[in-house]
Amino acid sequence: MSNTFCILPWLHLYVNADGSVLPCCIGDYRYPLGDAKNSSIEEIWNNENFKNLRYNMINGLESPHCNACYQSEKMTGNSARTHFNQKFKKYKFLEDFTQPDGYLEKMDFKYLDIRWSNICNFKCRTCCATFSSAWAKEDGNKNVYIFAGGNSNDKLYNELEPYFEGVEEFYFAGGEPLLTDKHYAILEKLITLGKTDVRLRYNSNLSKLKFKNKNVLDLWKHFSDIEIYASIDHYGEKAEYIREGTNWKQVEKNIRQIKEYTPHILLSTNSVISVLNVSTLNNFYNYILENNLYSKKYSPTLYTLIEPDFYNFSVINDNLKHKIIDELKTRNFDENLNAQIDGIIQTLEKTNYNHENRNNFLEQTKIYDRKRNRNLLDYFPELKSI
Numbered sequence: 001m002s003n004t005f006c007i008l009p010w011l012h013l014y015v016n017a018d019g020s021v022l023p024c025c026i027g028d029y030r031y032p033l034g035d036a037k038n039s040s041i042e043e044i045w046n047n048e049n050f051k052n053l054r055y056n057m058i059n060g061l062e063s064p065h066c067n068a069c070y071q072s073e074k075m076t077g078n079s080a081r082t083h084f085n086q087k088f089k090k091y092k093f094l095e096d097f098t099q100p101d102g103y104l105e106k107m108d109f110k111y112l113d114i115r116w117s118n119i120c121n122f123k124c125r126t127c128c129a130t131f132s133s134a135w136a137k138e139d140g141n142k143n144v145y146i147f148a149g150g151n152s153n154d155k156l157y158n159e160l161e162p163y164f165e166g167v168e169e170f171y172f173a174g175g176e177p178l179l180t181d182k183h184y185a186i187l188e189k190l191i192t193l194g195k196t197d198v199r200l201r202y203n204s205n206l207s208k209l210k211f212k213n214k215n216v217l218d219l220w221k222h223f224s225d226i227e228i229y230a231s232i233d234h235y236g237e238k239a240e241y242i243r244e245g246t247n248w249k250q251v252e253k254n255i256r257q258i259k260e261y262t263p264h265i266l267l268s269t270n271s272v273i274s275v276l277n278v279s280t281l282n283n284f285y286n287y288i289l290e291n292n293l294y295s296k297k298y299s300p301t302l303y304t305l306i307e308p309d310f311y312n313f314s315v316i317n318d319n320l321k322h323k324i325i326d327e328l329k330t331r332n333f334d335e336n337l338n339a340q341i342d343g344i345i346q347t348l349e350k351t352n353y354n355h356e357n358r359n360n361f362l363e364q365t366k367i368y369d370r371k372r373n374r375n376l377l378d379y380f381p382e383l384k385s386i
Contacts, residue, residue: 001092002060006069006081009054009111010094013041015156017146017175018130023053023151025113025173026068026080033065037150041159042107043162051102058095068306075304076343077349109163113171114156116183116280120176120180122205122245124231126311127270131175136244138371155181165193173203176214178292187219199225203270205243206230206254217261226262229270229301230255233277235287241379242276246371252293259295273344274305275315275361279382280325280330281341289333302340304347310360313351317358320385321348358386 006023011105014022019037020029022043027033044050056063061068069079073122085092091110098104120132127134136144149156172188177183190198200223209216220226232251233242240246257265269288271277277284289298305312316324325348331341365376377384 001085002058004060004062004066004081005057005095006066006076006083007085007088007094008111009050009057009102011088011091011108011192012084012113012349013111013160014113015115017115017148018146018151018361019148022061023065024080024084025115025171027065028067031063031065036156041156045107046103046105053110054098054102054104058098059082065174067201071306072304074346078343085299088122093198107163108166109160110166110168112160112163112167112169112190113173114160114182115148115152115175117145118175118181119145119179120174120205121179122176122243123208123372124233124272125241125276126305126308128268128308133175157182157185160188165195166213167198169199169201171201172202172207175204176205176207178204178206178208178287179211181186181211183213184214184216184219187223191219191222196222197224199227202226203231204228205232205246206243206251206258209257210256217258220262220265224264226265228265230267231271232269232288233271233274234280235282237317238277238280238284238379241374241376242274247318252291255293263295264316265295266297266299268298269294270302270303271300272303272305274291275313275383275386276310276311276315276380277326278316278344278348279320279330281344285331285333285337298334299336300340304344308364309354310357310364312357313348314354315361315386316348316351319384320383321351321353324348363385 001056008024012024014024015036016022019035020032021031021034021036022029026276034047052062069081072079088110097106118136122130123134123138125137128140129141133144142377147153148347156348172183179218190196232239236248239248255267258265325345328341328345331338369375
């Protein structure tokens, strides 16, 4: 196996809310493989971009689409690429059916991640209008709502529905998936097919458990393998600042409801680690654990933010960085969480201070604090020295 090979372009499809098709959810949006609004999925699957991506991966060549993984591997030795190669290693044989130019005749999806729209009730600081209609409305965009399939998602849904029986995992994220009609259409179709052993994986802000006349808990009871990674970057007022729209008491209430009514669900957290929360990570995870805001084994995922660069670690000066590292080294969690925090420490140590990014951080913070009637230092006094 080449050192740039990733199994995903052989069995996976990711479509962004704006219709752009990428190798996966962290593929570089500047290099889309295609556009689901203007082309069919079958056309995109073997267009020149997709074929070139497979060709490069087979032959050990880097592709600009995959910069996030290359950067992560340089920092920590691990990446989404290494994770998915391990997860879907039984399908490595699919490479053998690839023609020399990267053409792959059979389209047999095992893993689907379709961001059906940007509909979202939150305005997270590290997000943007592409993934949040609330952001788009605040920014005064002409088109507040965007859909992966164009004017509606019906055509895209109809293209993908025939593949549902072969899919092993559906990943729902946003926008906010629990406010997305096609999410419910997929669950109902899977129930009709009797395919309730499929893995359902979510990133959700868990602010709403009801959509129109549907209660998602009633649907989840049909499925045996569900993992929910709550998109939570902190608790209390800090959570409400980072992910604008959060009502922390309601989120806690919903988490407890999920635990009570669907106890078979693995419920954990997925956190974007940025300049805003890296200083107080230990406090955050202590709170989650002490208040039992998870079910089964707590297995959080930590994603170190790369873009936008004015929210990543490059805005942190050396003095503050050393203080943060010293604090993080006091962590005392289980092996998995400790290892991920160690990865955060490694990234901090290898990230150089960038004064321009720091100035952009202060400017962006000022703009959106004014719009949202917030003040950064009221919530994050530990960032005063930035």
